[in-house]
Amino acid sequence: MRDGPLEDQSTFSIPKVRSGEGAPRLVPALTLISHPATHRVGERLLMEELLGGAKVELSRMAPEFLRAGETQGGPLANGCLSRKPIVFAPGEGGRIQLFVEEGGTRVVVGGAPVVGGWEFGREELSAGIPLELADRVVLLLHMAESEANGPQDSLGMVGQSPGIRRVREHIRQVAGLQESVLIRGETGTGKELVAQAIHDNSPRRQARFVDVNMAAIPRELAEAELFGVRRGAFSGAVRERDGRFRVAQGGTLFLDEVGEMPPEVQVKLLRVLEQKEVYPVGSDLPVPTDVRLVAATDANLEAQSREGRFKEPLKYRLAEYEIRLPPLRERREDIGLLFFHFARQVLVELGDDTRCLEEPRDPRAEPWLPSSLAARLVRAPWPGNIRQLHNLTRQLVIASRGKPHLRLEPTLEQELGPPATPLGRPLRSMQVPDSQATPVPGSPAEPRAVPRRRPADISEQELFAALEACFWEPRAAAERLGIARPSIYDQMARWKIRTAGDLPSQEIIDCFHACQGDLDAMVARLKVSRQALQRRVRELGLNN
Numbered sequence: 001m002r003d004g005p006l007e008d009q010s011t012f013s014i015p016k017v018r019s020g021e022g023a024p025r026l027v028p029a030l031t032l033i034s035h036p037a038t039h040r041v042g043e044r045l046l047m048e049e050l051l052g053g054a055k056v057e058l059s060r061m062a063p064e065f066l067r068a069g070e071t072q073g074g075p076l077a078n079g080c081l082s083r084k085p086i087v088f089a090p091g092e093g094g095r096i097q098l099f100v101e102e103g104g105t106r107v108v109v110g111g112a113p114v115v116g117g118w119e120f121g122r123e124e125l126s127a128g129i130p131l132e133l134a135d136r137v138v139l140l141l142h143m144a145e146s147e148a149n150g151p152q153d154s155l156g157m158v159g160q161s162p163g164i165r166r167v168r169e170h171i172r173q174v175a176g177l178q179e180s181v182l183i184r185g186e187t188g189t190g191k192e193l194v195a196q197a198i199h200d201n202s203p204r205r206q207a208r209f210v211d212v213n214m215a216a217i218p219r220e221l222a223e224a225e226l227f228g229v230r231r232g233a234f235s236g237a238v239r240e241r242d243g244r245f246r247v248a249q250g251g252t253l254f255l256d257e258v259g260e261m262p263p264e265v266q267v268k269l270l271r272v273l274e275q276k277e278v279y280p281v282g283s284d285l286p287v288p289t290d291v292r293l294v295a296a297t298d299a300n301l302e303a304q305s306r307e308g309r310f311k312e313p314l315k316y317r318l319a320e321y322e323i324r325l326p327p328l329r330e331r332r333e334d335i336g337l338l339f340f341h342f343a344r345q346v347l348v349e350l351g352d353d354t355r356c357l358e359e360p361r362d363p364r365a366e367p368w369l370p371s372s373l374a375a376r377l378v379r380a381p382w383p384g385n386i387r388q389l390h391n392l393t394r395q396l397v398i399a400s401r402g403k404p405h406l407r408l409e410p411t412l413e414q415e416l417g418p419p420a421t422p423l424g425r426p427l428r429s430m431q432v433p434d435s436q437a438t439p440v441p442g443s444p445a446e447p448r449a450v451p452r453r454r455p456a457d458i459s460e461q462e463l464f465a466a467l468e469a470c471f472w473e474p475r476a477a478a479e480r481l482g483i484a485r486p487s488i489y490d491q492m493a494r495w496k497i498r499t500a501g502d503l504p505s506q507e508i509i510d511c512f513h514a515c516q517g518d519l520d521a522m523v524a525r526l527k528v529s530r531q532a533l534q535r536r537v538r539e540l541g542l543n544n
């Protein structure tokens with residue numbers, strides 16, 4: 001009796017592009033999914049410049065890729081990539097353009113080589129676009145959160161995506177407390193791993209972590225399993241038996257698939273949680289209990305409550321703190337890291353050589369994980385989430401034993417979805433726009449997707465919305481609105497929208513202290529261009 005697919009139950013804690021105070025800032029980014037030096041996988045390049053209207057050039061030599069929260073990294077540095085850069089440029093309406101010169105690095109997107117100019121839409125960007133470079137390196141072009149505060153202890157969980165970083169923060173916040181925790185997320189997203197991490201980081205770590213899967217216990221035995229049995233309580237009960245509560249005394253009891261709990265057991269569990277004592281089946285004598293409860297579900301408990309199948313008060317008791325796990329399709333940037341983590345595990349387990357995970361001496365050698373396969377992994381639908389990726393990695397590695405490269409057997413084809421679906425569309429112009437230069441009005445050489453408009457026709461709301469969507473960068477907002485760049489400043493003055501230059505020094509100083517110097521937090525509060533604000537902060541000597 002499982003609910004169908006969730007109504008996006010596990011996703012609502014994942015930030016979308018939002019604005020306003022405290023909202024995460026999304027920046028176009030490139031994350032390494034596959035690289036012949038597999039230890040580089042997971043490093044990323046944030047392309048902040050695109051938000052400010054400038055372009056980013058990517059070659060073998062520059063720029064540097066970093067792991068989220070770290071400050072030291074390096075360029076792609078693979079001999080098969082050209083020194084001639086490929087170029088990323090901002091398009092209209094949040095789109096991103098890619099320019100590949102002939103004779104430079106070969107780039108394959110959606111199964112087809114890109115030559116000249118190409119453009120990707122916002123929806124494609126939020127799903128993530130794999131770019132195969134020179135058949136050696138696979139990058140995911142996507143939107144990432146810019147703020148990642150320092151390296152994190154993994155807590156046994158692989159991944160650097162904002163979703164998994166947030167889950168780790170939740171675990172750290174709640175582990176040391178006594179609160180019950182409800183972990184929600186689709187099947188295979190790692191709920192049990194989170195429960196274990198909570199226990200391992202709690203003061204109860206020396207006592208037991210007891211795991212009960214409510215879906216695996218026959219209904220009629222559920223009560224006895226949890227609360228124990230007194231001898232003679234029913235015809236089969238010849239011996240006294242401790243329930244799971246008793247076994248977990250002093251430790252953590254993990255109730256997996258809690259939505260499957262029979263209603264009569266729900267009532268008893270609620271009483272146990274309220275009175276902190278259990279009644280074994282067939283006994284009137286309460287036994288005091290000291291157990292921390294962690295529960296997990298992929299079911300829609302709210303719908304079950306409405307239908308009378310799950311006691312609402314129990315839901316509140318179980319969810320004194322709630323953690324939601326993102327599905328894998330919303331953290332595709334972690335797929336490379338997870339794949340190589342599982343592949344290493346399997347190789348070690350099989351006693352096989354792990355040298356295939358090191359950078360080959362010959363830079364022309366094909367990588368162990370072919371780029372086209374890495375690109376397919378990153379775009380697959382993954383309804384079974386990390387468990388499915390784990391299983392598929394195992395099968396791939398085992399089926400390819402003794403071969404120089406991983407090969408996708410026809411039996412695994414179906415799991416990954418269609419081999420290559422087209423992504424993006426070609427641009428009419430092959431020219432990289434000089435995005436730093438002021439465009440010549442009406443120049444026939446510059447094709448424009450947004451028609452030119454009279455600045456006076458732009459309403460206050462429209463101007464504000466464009467600035468907000470462009471993270472308060474006037475230049476980008478002007479492009480978006482289809483007006484000349486100098487005009488946007490006139491319009492901002494007309495509607496009394498402040499620029500960083502208009503802010504009184506004292507306001508900047510106060511905000512700097514309130515935000516503890518976090519520039520992104522200041523931008524969210526003051527609603528002005530980041531670059532310009534940074535200049536003011538520097539001029540005021542606040543950085544020192």
Ligand SMILES: Nc1ncnc2c1ncn2[C@@H]1O[C@H](COP(=O)(O)OP(=O)(O)OP(=O)(O)O)[C@@H](O)[C@H]1O
Nearest residue numbers: 157158159186187188189190191192193298386387
């Ligand atoms: N972040 C992660 N890093 C490494 N392995 C992970 C991660 N998340 C999940 N896994 C692995 O994926 C598999 C499924 O995880 P887990 O059993 O915790 O999922 P679940 O959400 O509890 O699944 P279900 O709802 O089906 O019980 C396990 O092998 C687990 O070790």
